[in-house]
Amino acid sequence: MSSNGEVLVRIKEVDKVFRRGSEDINVLTGLNLEVAKGEFLALMGPSGSGKSTLLNLIGGLDRASRGVVEIGGERVDQMSDRDLAGWRARHIGFVFQFYNLLPVLNAERNVELPLLLTHLAKAERHKHVDTALNVVGLAHRTKAYPRTLSGGEQQRVGIARAIVTDPTILLCDEPTGDLDRKSGDEILSLLQALNRDQGKTIIMVTHDPHASHRASRTVYLNKGQLFAEAPE
Amino acid sequence: MSSASNWLSQVFSVTSFGIRTLPERKGSALTTAIGIAGVTVVFVGVMSIAVGLRSTLMSSGRDDVAFVTRRGADSEMTSILTRDDSRIVGDVAGIARNDKGPLLSSELFVIINLPKRSTGSDANVPLRGVEGPASEVRGNVKIVAGRQIEPGRTELIVGAGAAREFSGLEIGRKIRVGKNDWDIVGIFTAEGGVAESEIWTDAAVLQGAYQRGTSYQSVQARLVSADKFDAFKDALTANPQLTVDVVRQKDFFAKQSANVGLIATIGVFIAAMMSLGALFGAVNTMYSAVAARGREIATLRALGFGASPVIISVLVESLFVALLGGVIGAAAAFIAFDGMTTSTMNFQTFSQVAFAFRVTPWLLGLAIGIALLIGFIGGLFPALAAARAPIAISLRET
Numbered sequence: 299m300s301s302n303g304e305v306l307v308r309i310k311e312v313d314k315v316f317r318r319g320s321e322d323i324n325v326l327t328g329l330n331l332e333v334a335k336g337e338f339l340a341l342m343g344p345s346g347s348g349k350s351t352l353l354n355l356i357g358g359l360d361r362a363s364r365g366v367v368e369i370g371g372e373r374v375d376q377m378s379d380r381d382l383a384g385w386r387a388r389h390i391g392f393v394f395q396f397y398n399l400l401p402v403l404n405a406e407r408n409v410e411l412p413l414l415l416t417h418l419a420k421a422e423r424h425k426h427v428d429t430a431l432n433v434v435g436l437a438h439r440t441k442a443y444p445r446t447l448s449g450g451e452q453q454r455v456g457i458a459r460a461i462v463t464d465p466t467i468l469l470c471d472e473p474t475g476d477l478d479r480k481s482g483d484e485i486l487s488l489l490q491a492l493n494r495d496q497g498k499t500i501i502m503v504t505h506d507p508h509a510s511h512r513a514s515r516t517v518y519l520n521k522g523q524l525f526a527e528a529p530e
Numbered sequence: 531m532s533s534a535s536n537w538l539s540q541v542f543s544v545t546s547f548g549i550r551t552l553p554e555r556k557g558s559a560l561t562t563a564i565g566i567a568g569v570t571v572v573f574v575g576v577m578s579i580a581v582g583l584r585s586t587l588m589s590s591g592r593d594d595v596a597f598v599t600r601r602g603a604d605s606e607m608t609s610i611l612t613r614d615d616s617r618i619v620g621d622v623a624g625i626a627r628n629d630k631g632p633l634l635s636s637e638l639f640v641i642i643n644l645p646k647r648s649t650g651s652d653a654n655v656p657l658r659g660v661e662g663p664a665s666e667v668r669g670n671v672k673i674v675a676g677r678q679i680e681p682g683r684t685e686l687i688v689g690a691g692a693a694r695e696f697s698g699l700e701i702g703r704k705i706r707v708g709k710n711d712w713d714i715v716g717i718f719t720a721e722g723g724v725a726e727s728e729i730w731t732d733a734a735v736l737q738g739a740y741q742r743g744t745s746y747q748s749v750q751a752r753l754v755s756a757d758k759f760d761a762f763k764d765a766l767t768a769n770p771q772l773t774v775d776v777v778r779q780k781d782f783f784a785k786q787s788a789n790v791g792l793i794a795t796i797g798v799f800i801a802a803m804m805s806l807g808a809l810f811g812a813v814n815t816m817y818s819a820v821a822a823r824g825r826e827i828a829t830l831r832a833l834g835f836g837a838s839p840v841i842i843s844v845l846v847e848s849l850f851v852a853l854l855g856g857v858i859g860a861a862a863a864f865i866a867f868d869g870m871t872t873s874t875m876n877f878q879t880f881s882q883v884a885f886a887f888r889v890t891p892w893l894l895g896l897a898i899g900i901a902l903l904i905g906f907i908g909g910l911f912p913a914l915a916a917a918r919a920p921i922a923i924s925l926r927e928t
């Protein structure tokens with residue numbers, strides 16, 4: 299699947315079944331996926347097709363009903379909840395559609411959050427925070443609170459928070475879904491730059507064909523399985 | 531990742547985020563705090579009655595004063611002792627003396643009716659006939675205004691508690707008791723003890739006015755020391771000429787504290803019922819707090835924050851709200867009740883005993899402890915629910 303070597307994400311024969319009342323909803327059925335280190339993968343598909351569900355399995359926020367989820371050689375599906383939390387802190391950077399910033403914290407403090415889970419001292423944490431805010435182009439708004447920032451700026455803070463620990467993978471669930479075209483384009487350029495210049499592996503869920511063009515590869519989720527081409 | 535300092539800093543961060551968003555939920559938090567404050571006020575209020583009454587009764591008695599009544603009399607009221615009895619008691623060794631003689635007072639009392647200041651309705655007040663050494667026998671009786679009574683005259687001194695609770699007991703006024711008008715010549719205190727609820731006169735005058743002949747109801751004797759009590763008691767009970775019970779004055783009053791237990795039980799019961807209501811309020815508040823913080827908590831957990839910091843943060847918030855309520859309630863109860871005075875029926879004498887509500891630091895601490903307990907129990911299930919909520923589901927609910 300990948301051209302340049304090392305496989306980072308390996309998903310084999312994964313099922314995901316949700317129970318709603320007495321009814322089983324088979325969202326993913328025998329799904330396979332490999333993502334190479336350094337890829338920028340766009341994940342497309344109709345609403346409700348299971349894109350977020352798949353992203354949650356990769357990010358260790360939910361568990362597969364069956365199959366293997368292996369990230370960087372580790373069996374994520376077999377980890378305890380406690381180990382998973384620590385694993386997420388080390389390896390995953392999440393970017394959410396609605397940013398999910400803490401309103402009581404300013405930009406700087408929001409970005410610092412994941413670093414509170416590390417052993418870094420305050421001075422070091424500040425250095426990392428400054429770097430991350432610089433990368434996303436918000437060095438001038440470090441003290442701003444989320445409610446005073448535009449949607450695009452809030453998402454930049456969200457991305458800074460996701461990259462501040464230098465995680466193995468960035469998982470972005472419709473990162474431009476709540477933004478106007480122009481802000482959305484800027485966010486996509488930022489993600490593209492992170493992928494191109496820093497070699498970040500990125501998996502991005504999107505509705506938007508325009509967004510998927512920025513990725514190095516696009517896969518389509520339909521009826522529980524992945525396809526390389528958009529279905530008819 | 532799992533070091534203790536790291537965990538503590540997680541707890542601290544998650545908790546501080548919660549507390550900082552509290553202003554957004556102040557409506558329900560305040561309602562809960564006020565409910566808990568209500569529990570605290572009622573608990574402190576009722577218990578301060580029990581504490582105050584108990585302290586009045588307990589501070590009344592001494593170890594080294596012997597209290598002598600007729601054997602089998604279950605209270606001073608049903609006891610009768612003759613002048614000879616009194617003389618025999620006075621001859622027993624072990625009684626302390628001053629330059630005027632032994633510290634011994636043979637006493638009787640009647641119950642008179644006086645109007646309460648608070649309600650204007652009549653209530654029973656003990657009028658006690660005492661002998662000269664009565665004040666010194668008790669050791670804590672002090673004239674704070676006016677003067678002592680003089681033997682053989684229809685004069686009264688009034689306990690400060692009685693003066694406060696009943697009208698018409700000012701120095702210089704007369705009150706009619708039986709066929710005579712009696713002059714009020716002084717006011718005395720007794721360190722808050724039961725004697726302060728009484729009115730005193732000369733025993734011989736009271737015997738005459740109430741046709742009691744030369745009989746008394748009790749003899750109170752100050753002993754040389756508390757450890758002489760047993761010998762003193764044995765000497766009296768072994769004497770075939772006497773049929774008396776001898777107890778330490780302290781034990782005599784302690785027995786009267788029985789209805790204090792009832793008041794305390796009622797207080798605890800009412801507070802427990804109210805606590806139940808406050809508890810439901812707290813549970814509700816914390817469930818809605820957890821719901822309001824759902825996305826924030828899920829986000830933090832997605833970033834790698836653990837479950838236990840979430841649990842602790844919800845508990846701390848709940849305890850914080852409860853503490854707020856507890857402190858407000860305790861402060862309100864202290865301002866409202868401490869030192870407030872009233873009187874109640876003493877079932878041993880069927881007359882009123884005046885006392886002050888006492889809001890002690892211990893009582894305030896206990897009340898705040900109860901508030902915190904409500905907060906803890908109220909926060910526990912919401913906290914566990916918050917930690918167990920699947921992250922993926924909580925993140926969807928936006």
Ligand SMILES: Nc1ncnc2c1ncn2[C@@H]1O[C@H](COP(=O)(O)OP(=O)(O)O)[C@@H](O)[C@H]1O
Pocket residue numbers: 316317318323325343344345346347348349350351352922923
């Ligand atoms: N926790 C859950 N419980 C029950 N059903 C769920 C749950 N999470 C997702 N689903 C269902 O799974 C399907 C896929 O959801 P999702 O992965 O969010 O789709 P997408 O992100 O592609 O829009 C939907 O039908 C959704 O209703």
Ligand SMILES: [Mg+2]
Pocket residue numbers: 349350351471
């Ligand atoms: Mg989705």
